[in-house]
Amino acid sequence: MEEKTAEESSSPTQVRVMLWFIPRTLSTAITKCLSFVDGIQIIFEPYLYAYYYGPERKQTGVSEMYDNFLDKTNDAVTDKVDLAKGFIPDTCTYDWVKQTLEADYPGKKIVFCKDASYTLDGQYDRLPQGYRHTFIIRHPYKLYTSWRRLVQRFLQLQEPFYWHELPEPIRPAKYGLEEHYELYQYLINHGMNPIIIDADDLQRHPESIMRKYCAAVGIPFTEDLLQWPSGDDILHTWMAPDGLIQGNKLGNEGGFYDVALQSTCFGPPRETPSRASLREDVRYMSDASMPFYEKMYNHRIKP
Structure with a gap:
């Protein structure tokens, strides 16, 4: 696949950026931060939406627990929230996402999309052209x-x-980080030079x-x-799944995005826990993923 350069995108002066993330990496806080840049259009997690809710949604491992997961998130999706530029499940195919990312956005200086790398599901031919790829x-x-x-709070799982067995x-x-690295390596192999930032550095x-x-x-x-200001008013300028963001408050402690949406700055990082203190499944997934994290960490932007 040949990627257009920024000069070959729909507008010769328009900057287009993909931020690929894994959940719990500050990606929504970065997106909120950049939302206040003049002339920016935010596109929020279209591949993730296609992966979980669109006509081509992921079906492997279907179980009662997965059905429960979809029921809960569908409750969020159908919450009565009006996002002016929302998108809906029936039309959210991978080709639709690619076309949407490559579409013209007249009057915008910047198009910025953040999405989960694992939800691309290895379909690299569906990557949008004309974008600068970045990773957190x-x-x-x-x-x-x-x-x-x-996940435990969202699914109300009991210990x-x-x-890793769900x-x-x-x-x-592959627990997210390996998929993250595979996409990064694919872009490298196709002549691109992705940017990496580390959440703790940020x-x-x-x-x-x-x-x-x-x-x-x-x-x-x-x-x-x-x-930046606290609160979620900025969401109404985003192109995002109808109701998914503001309808995500499930469980006793809120949903996926609440901390980021209420944030006002990038606060100091928490101390990294010791390996011995980790739960068995967290330790298992961390050990499996550490080599991919370290490879990407070595190529990150440094302070």
């Missing part, structure tokens, strides 16, 4: 501890349970990392990107 990573001990906690796609087949050195990230992809940096 996080130490596996933190990533899987946080992700497991979210003991072993997350059916796909409640957890990715929290410890937000100005340095955001300044370098913006310079690398062509987004203008100002110090206004280091602090």
Whole structure:
């Protein structure tokens, strides 16, 4: 697949950026931060939506637990929330996502999409042309501890349970980080030069990392990107799944995005837990994923 350069995209001056993420890596906070850049169009998780809800949605490992997972998230999707530029399950195929990302956005200086790399599901021919690809990573001990906690709360699972033994796609087949690395390596092999940032680096050195990230992809940096208003009003400027974001408040402690949407800045990182302190399944997934994290970490933007 040949990728268009920024100069070959629909507008010769329009910057287009993909931020590939794994859940619990600060990607929504980054997206909210960049939402206040003048002339930006945010497109929020279209591949993830196709993967879980569209006509080509992932079906492997179907079980009662997975049906429960879909029922809960469908409740969120059908919540009565009006996002002006939302998209709906019936039309959200992978080809539709590609066409939407490649569409013209008149009057916009920047098109920025964030999406989960594992939900591309290896369909690299569905990657959009004309984009600068970037990745965010996080130490596996933190990533899987946080992700497991979210899944447990969301599905109301009682201990003991072993997350790595749950059916796909409640957890990715290769636990997310390996899929992340595979997409990164694919882009490298096809002549692209993806940018990587690490979540801990971003929290410890937000100005340095955001300044370098913006310079690398062509987004203008100002110090206004280091602090933003709390709340979710900015969502109404996004192109996002109808109801998925604001309808995500499931469980006693909120949903997937609440912390990021209520944030006002990149706060300091939490201490990385020791390997010995991890739950058995978190340790298993971390050990399996650590080599891919380390390979990407070695190529990250440094403060």
